Amino acid sequence: MKHLGFALILAILIHRQCFPIHVEAGDGFIRARGAHFLLNGNLYFANGFNAYWLMYMASDPSQRSKVSAAFHEASTHGLTVARTWAFSDGGYRPLQYSPGSYNEQTFKGLDFVIAEARRYGIKLILSLANNYDSFGGKKQYVNWARSQGQYLTSDDDFFRNPVVKGYYKNHIRTVLNRYNSFTGIHYKDDQTIMAWELMNEPRCTSDPSGRTIQAWIREMASHVKSIDRNHLLEAGIEGFYGQSTPQRKGLNPGIEIGTDFIANNRIPGIDFATVHSYPDQWLSSSNEQYQISFLNNWLNAHIKDAQYILRKPILLTEFGKSRKDPGFSTYQRDLLFKTVYYKIYSSAKRGGAAGGGLFWQLLTEGMDSFRDGYEIVLSQSPSTANVIAEQAHKLDQIRKIFARMRNIERWKRARAIRGRHIGN
Template sequence: MKTNLLRLVLGAALLLPGTWAFAQPSAGFVRRQGTQFVLNGRPYRYIGANYWYGGLLATQGPAGKARLAKELDFLKQHGVTNLRVMVGAEGLSDGYQYRVLQPLQTAPGKFDENIMAGLDYLLAEMGKRQMKAVLHFTNTWEWSGGLGQYLQWHGYPGLLLPRNPDYNWDKYRAYIAQFYTCEPCKADVNTYIRYVLARTNSISGRKYVDEPAIMAWEIINEPRPMQPAAVPAFEAWMRQTAALIKSLDKNHLLTTGSEGDIASDNDMGVYERLHADPNIDYATIHIWPKNWGWFKDTATTKGFPVVLSKATAYVDKHVAAAAKIGKPLVVEEFGLPRDGQVFTPAAGTGLRDQYYATLFGLMQGGRTPASRVIAGYNFWAFSGAGRPKPGQVFWKAGDAYLGDPGGEEQGLNSVFDADKSTWAVIGKYVKTLR
């Protein structure tokens, strides 16, 4: 009789929003329960980091592995145990110096085992430290090859890259929008996904689909239809890709990688439909005040009240959307330049620290819509022990990897291990989650 009563109580708990069931899911895997995550039967909430280059460090020999170990230990010590990482880049540089020069996919369907071995190593080291990875496959943007690379591989002319004298945003959007109707391009992405999900870790001997160090897969970094006319084809591709991933991996969560409704010209309908897909487990947003023109040039201080106001409103709008579809929300990218937009580690981070504190504070308390829906954060981006080269603005071959991709000023949004005031803010809010 006691056993039957307990079953009834647990069954009721599963049906009530905001309650936690005591039944244990598969050990070590993060699960979704309503608008929150659960790990081993307990609520799982986190403040994490973007660490896109994490899988590349081990490919750089003993020095790269030593840096990786030092940085993972540092993050673990500071309570940052969730890392968003790129699976691998696509395509060779072809003279474009601002892209990742160590691609996983060197040509359609051809993969570099050394790059995957680097990701194997990262996951094995994260597993030792009870850390979780969110792994994104491809990219809307050119800095890691992304959708434009697939179009180039299949003979689509006219790709103009940023920092090219002829670069034009509207032309770039029109070019990338072609991907969603390029059948061989989409087939190549499917091949890439199947390749990764069929992998067995060369170090641990564990299949990727059985790896507890992976929290979630992400279809693409910052998916965008690019043009209103492309929305139906874009949504169809996202649904089809989500279904493929879930058919191959039943253990891990899946999300989109979306920035929010800004990615579809403020059409919240697109955002809600993407995340209402039953194969998508949680919603994401990114927040980029500088890129989105919330302040001008170096006038961060003058525009800072607007930054905080707009950032909060942007979160609230997407909290409402996530609550509507009944899924968690992760604020998985957000950054702000160092004070005065000076890129060196010696520059202050006072405004960034306030920005971080404002965003982290939205998760606190448990009584507001945001606190009931936001399940995690990944700040952009951890640069650890890496440092930009003095007097050099952009990344060059042989430089240390930083959180800022090659086409961005090195140090622009980087959080270094020496940024004590920022780590104090992160530490304060990590403690509240415990």
């Protein structure tokens, strides 16, 4: 009776406070309605992972089994969303080897990733550029423009220079209009893709006021939506508070990088908010207890602001704990995961804005060269794998309760309509 009582209370809370009963018929795309994700009219949670390496690995047909293995292992642990790179600019085995020129073999790797994700029931968040130098990043775009005679003094000119912005807009067009050689579906029409991400962790330290990044997100969000209105879009920001909410800046871990959590996510076309959390990096000189306390406050503030100020869903798109940290233990990593997952679950069961979390990063066996300290190999990390699977189960229970309530409401409406007809 105790569990049934909880289920009923939860369902009533979610139903009354948060969800419209008249939800349009689904078309297979994940939507944002108010502060929630919906799939075919039902509540959707993204319990997921990062795997930036998927396209890179799949561009070599002999290595594609690693992609399949990762998706298989993820799906058996209830993971539903993968975030990965849809960029590789210049350098070794690139996707885009010069502005507007693409390596078909690498693009076929991304085609394969999308096809395999579809096969395993995993949705994708595809990031379109990198703030950092790995896989090219904004530095490569700026260097391409320099080679064409543009006088540019900073990598941050990525956000300002019209030529560079033209290169990036062309990349957006090319990726969104790509015809998948495995599925026969254009990316912009593919339900496997949950969302596009403008950039992995955009930063513009040359303009801490935030105006440069704000203008860039506004311009690029409009460009994406002019091509593709099927998919959700997010900016890729880490969640640092900026000039629009000076009272919140005290929550930041002393980092000023020209982004603004509230202002950036208020931009039309940005469908949901994102936040990253690495207390072990950001507060490396502090102890474990302080880092967990920071994490709790950081997530509380962002979930609350997403719900009451932005009125949009929020995803924790990166979090983790490195085994390279002094005194690392699996127990500490599991504690961090449990802390993150509890915040998400607590919000979700109240009908709040937290839509899920994606840990950094998932690897499969035989990928030792990709280890960065944060890696999770599910078969080698049984306690962490159990924490992940338990979260998937708990979020699925909330989803099922909402679906049940929705079916009850449909039945009541149908009965009322029948009653009116009989009365006539």
